[in-house]
């Protein structure tokens with residue numbers, strides 16, 4: 001726990017993986033892991049899952065971990081610092097696609113193998129691993145059409161602007177509503193960076209703007225923000241009229257579905273330990289596909305019992 005707090009609190013450009021060091025090989029393979037932000041428990045799980053796996057199973061790996069603190073410029077400097085330290089493979093979960101693209105391209109041009117996790121960049125990489133955000137956006141759209149019987153008003157709480165996950169979850173959701181249930185309208189939206197507090201404040205504002213009966217559903221790009229919306233709706237005594245949908249598969253979201261406070265979430269893999277497992281294979285020159293797509297599942301009142309306690 002102390003180690004995790006140290007990792008979260010540090011603003012240093014590079015954090016060498018902390019904790020009880022395994023007996024490292026004499027000349028370990030250096031793998032850099034540039035995490036975009038540690039603001040959500042989903043991302044803490046991504047870092048910790050990969051770090052622990054490397055410590056326990058990959059004695060020939062030295063894993064260097066950085067935290068971009070949800071700031072794309074900081075993350076670009078982190079990547080530059082990892083490259084300067086001679087990493088053989090660079091694992092990166094980019095805050096935003098455009099900002100990280102040039103530095104990733106430079107890394108690829110210099111012969112460093114790059115593995116992107118969850119969010120993408122706009123240039124070729126050695127391997128991308130993650131769940132399919134376009135599919136999630138589409139499936140969420142279909143679920144909302146059905147849940148609202150083709151008619152109603154939706155508030156969309158978006159993740160970080162310019163992150164590929166945000167773009168896909170937004171664009172595919174909107175396209176699906178337009179094609180399958182034009183009677184469902186998104187009446188307001190806001191970027192809340194995948195963080196609970198801003199989502200809660202945004203929902204409070206929306207409850208001032210829209211009177212009871214004017215909002216039918218909140219679609220949030222992750223469970224942290226969906227749970228923020230639930231808290232605001234409960235505090236205003238308005239939850240009974242509004243359905244809430246999230247993404248990620250947090251245990252708290254499963255409990256909320258069970259209690260009737262949320263109607264659905266879509267599981268979103270935090271790519272651990274796959275990130276470092278495949279980063280290691282890539283560093284060793286194993287032939288792999290260009291993309292590994294991890295599964296996603298819809299969890300709602302019909303199947304939540306079998307998911308309770310199986311999230312994070």
Ligand code: AHR
Nearest residue numbers: 040042118165194222268
């Ligand atoms: O990029 C995807 C999102 O980033 C996850 O769904 C979210 O919880 C995280 O911060």
